[in-house]
Amino acid sequence: MARTQKRIYLDRWLSFHPYKKPGPSDYYYMELSNRIKKIVESSVHENIVSLLEEDERANLCCYLACYLEDIVSETGIWRAFTSQHNELYGKDLPFYHTVNYYPDEVNLEEVYFLLWYFFSTTLYRETVFTPVSLNLFNLGFEINKLLDEEYERAPGNDRLKEFLSLSPGEEDFFVIRKRIEFIILDSYLFHFNRMECFLEIADRMEDMKEDMREDELEQKLPVIIYEIVDTYILSTIYPLLALRGKDWLAHILGRDHPLFEDIMAISEKKTGFYLFQKKENSLLYFEHMATGTVLPVTVKSYETLPDLQEDKTIMTCSFVKWKNGWWFSGTSAVLPHDPGFVLKERESTRGRNLFGGMVEQQREVLTMQSKAFLDFNKGKNIAFFEKMEQAGIFALDFMEYYKRSLRISPDAEREAVKRGKKKRLPGMPDKLYLDDEVKDLPGFVFFNPESGIELAYGFNEYIPDPDNPLYDEEKSREEAIELLVSPEISRECSLYLTGIIGFGVLSFPGEEEESILEENLDFMLRYWKSENYYTKPEITLI
Known part of the structure; x- marks a missing residue:
């Protein structure tokens, strides 16, 4: 049975735009959003649409109308995605084999992808959403038919295109920042970030309540919000292709724009x-x-x-x-x-690597540690334990082994500490801290050649290994994809475990063609592990 439909009004449509006063094209696209809503709310698509809340369904309709607006207006947001995906993987889209595909026009496969991306991003805390769902294909087919019919008569949005254009000689960073903020928080392809940014603000406020009076917190709120938003839009790496806001602005402008290289070179804060x-x-x-x-x-x-x-x-x-x-x-x-x-x-060692001056030294230490770990662990990068407490002891034992491999005597180490020249050996913490609630859980130790020792718990049942007594084949088939999805598992560890488990087990839910995840593994690792995709050494040099 179809739901009671509520109209989409201008305030929602305009929330995807950098201005508040509507122009002629905005009325057209608002009405198009409502036409899309009739398709979305049809009982035929109940199985897939019921996964979304009412507010999310309305946003989905605006998001799809924005896609057409972007194509017709040539604002370049969608083109920035397809061009960067092509640079990385040699094709415009993940997942789908394109047959009758026309760049810069409405395409069925693009609508499929946009639906997958919306559902996957909206529901990421609850499920792994498959890109090859029959329900997704049926919904996408109907929406594509409408967008294709409207393509020739849909009006362009000159104001949006002008806003996303920049003078070749622009010098003011804050003009650049304003465009990045719109792209990351309000544009249709990234509007999901609004909620993520809001949650960061809420978490910060909750933490500050313990040390600050309510009136004092209220007074400082605008400053807190500005700082969090500023850091979020300039330094965060976002799930779509694991890129920062400046990368998206640069590719929206295009490689031929005189500011392309300057924008790409904008640093993190x-x-x-x-x-x-x-x-x-x-x-x-x-x-x-x-x-x-x-x-x-x-x-x-x-x-x-x-x-x-x-x-x-x-x-x-x-x-x-x-x-x-x-x-x-x-x-x-x-x-x-x-x-x-x-x-x-x-x-202080805090902030010593802020400008990257110690990366080469860190990598040299990691090379030595990696060799020592393989020697210590019988040639394997991973060790399994029935309790995390045992894993912690193993990690500390390895640290002692590494010290001995450097041939530094205890007396020499104590003398170095006494002189203040070295508080501890390069990259080696004095102790490991485990929360009481995880000490008795099974886990493993993995040595990541790019960052150092990693400990993880709750995944042993998924990993087939002669040294892992807790492996459960049935659970692995059902849940092993968590090893790829979980932010607790590094990119390097995921790739290592993929080699052990194989794509006969690792696949999207309901996927019949085993090659889809395999062919798009890097794209998905960027999506699932965006914050940690670019691994950095996690050791301190004194």
Whole structure:
């Protein structure tokens, strides 16, 4: 039985756009969203649409109308996805074999993908959504038929296209930032991020309630929101292709745009403690105390400069590199001058690798550790345990073994600590901390050559290995895909385990053709593990 249909109004449609006042094309696409809604709400599609809440169904309809608007208006959002996917994998789309495919027009396979992406992203906390569902195909076929019929008469949205265009000589980073913010929080392909960003704000506020009065928290709320949003849009790696906001803006503009390389080179936010050194003309010079890196920061990036004193003013703040200079980004605070704090920060290991200066050393240490782990664990990268407490002991035993492999005597180590030259061996923590509730759970230790030791629990039953007594073949067939989906399992560990388990077991739910996940494995690992896809060494060098 069909649901009671509620209309989609302009306020919802405009929430996918960078302006608040509607233009002529907005009325057309609002009506198109309602026509899509009639298809979505049809009882024929009950099995798939019932997975969504009412608000999510309305967003789905706007999202699909936005796709047509994007194609007709040539704003480049969808083209940015297909072009980057093609650069990575040699084809415009994952999952589907395209036969009658026309770039820059409405395509059935694109509608299929858009439906998969919407359902998968909306329901990611609840299920792994398959891209080859018959229900998805039936819904996609009807929606594509409507969009294809409207393609020739749908109006372009010049305001949206103009907003996503940039002057070739644009110098102002905040103009760039404004476009990135729209793309990441409001554009149809990324509107899911609104909720993720909101949840981050809610979590931060909950944490701050313990240390702050309600009126004080309310007063600081705008600053908190600005800082979280700023970090989210500039530094987060998003699930679709595991790229940052600046990558999406650059590819929306296209490789031929004069700003393409400059936008691609925008850095992540570099947050830390900085000491003001001097002002010269239009530049402020700040030293990152933990690394000694000096940044030339443009004056115009700071709305109201505090009273800055040379070699005395300490600030906690963030900078972003844009073109040949650095810009303030987010919030900042001036700390009381304290020579002791400056000295302590310069000797601190915290933030030592903020500008990437120690990566090569870290990789050298990891190479030595990897060889030692294989020697210690009989040539295998993984070891299984019936209790995580045992896994922790194993990891500590390996650390002792690694120390001995370096031939550093206990006396020499104690002397190094005494002199303050070395608090511990490179990359080796003094102890491992396990929560009480996980100590008795089965788990494994994996040595990741790219980052170091990893411990995980709750997955042993899925992994066929002669040294794993807890392997359960039936559970593995039903649930082993969790090893790919879980953010707790690194990309390298997932690939290692994929080689053990095989794609006869690892597949999308209901997938009959075993090759779909196999052919699109990297795409899915980017999607499932976006935050950790680009592995970084997790060791500290003293």
